[in-house]
Amino acid sequence: MKRRLSNRKLINCFILVAGLLLASCETTKKVAYFQDISAAQQSELSNTAKFTEPVIQSDDILSISIFTIDPTTNMVVNQVGSQAISTSTGSTSALGATPPTSGFLVDKNGEIDLSVVGRVKVTGLTTYQARDLIKEKAAVVYTNPNVQVRFANFKVTILGEVARPASYVIPNEKVSVLDALGLAGDLTIFGKRENVTIIRDNGGKKEFARLNLNSKDIFNSPYYYLKQNDVLYIEPNKGKAASLNTARAQTFALIGTALSVLIVLITRI
Incomplete structure (x- = not known):
């Protein structure tokens, strides 16, 4: 045994x-x-x-900043931008946190709605092309605006x-x-x-x-x-x-x- x-x-x-x-x-x-x-x-x-540079699509969220000579104007424009949409994506950032995504939502028509500048169609454009287009429209309202555009999502x-x-x-x-x-x-x-x-x-x-x-x-x-x-x-x-x-x-x-x-x-x- x-x-x-x-x-x-x-x-x-x-x-x-x-x-x-x-x-x-x-x-x-x-x-x-x-x-x-x-x-x-x-x-x-x-x-x-x-x-190949990615192009903007509907439902993308864009981080857009417009800087002008008047700092007060900068605060108004960019504060509206930061509050345009703030939703939790359920994703992890590159730093490991899970922050909400803030920025301008590209709607189903491919447009974003910017304060003072108005609605701008950005689908099919790269962020560089969108920057130039927004800068052109912002120049009608502001003097020598500086525009930055990047993907927030x-x-x-x-x-x-x-x-x-x-x-x-x-x-x-x-x-x-x-x-x-x-x-x-x-x-x-x-x-x-x-x-x-x-x-x-x-x-x-x-x-x-x-x-x-x-x-x-x-x-x-x-x-x-x-x-x-x-x-x-x-x-x-x-x-x-x-x-x-x-x-x-x-x-x-x-x-x-x-x-x-x-x-x-x-x-x-």
Whole structure:
């Protein structure tokens, strides 16, 4: 009886160790980024991915500031702007907080309503083009106005095997895949680096693309730079399943040990 119980414990231990070894082998494979870059190429690699400035769409929120010679006028215009819309986006900022989003909402007609300046159609324009248009209209009312326009809700969502999956509001229009993953705390050890999926809304249709973080070709991809509302999904690798199996094996081992102790106690009664 004792020998049989001892053999059972040895089998349980073997299953546990084997599971740990399999998980370790799987999760340490293909962990490093850009593995195909040789030492000779490190100083020659160039980024040829083309950055396209995002255009303003309906339901975007714009942060708009108009500065004039009269500081009193500045206060009136920009105070109205800060109160134009203030709604919680449920997103995480680049600093990790969850602030409300303030700014001018682009309505269904593609227009924003500015104090004194009036309604301005901005859909289809970049923030630079919108700035020039607003400056032109503001010059009718103000002397030499200085206008600043940026997105207040440039959002990307990162899901799957990252340290901090969430939606992130980024105060910058030029955001790369690597920037976004950095905000999310990088991939976990179980993230599939050779198969990162990007989901993009293109004119009401969903567009899918896959990127390989193990390859330098990512720097040439048209999806290297993200657009507002892009979604990144990092698929779990086989190591994730192995880790779950290891946890299951540990549970079985504990159950087996408990049963063995119970049997010993019963036989001694």
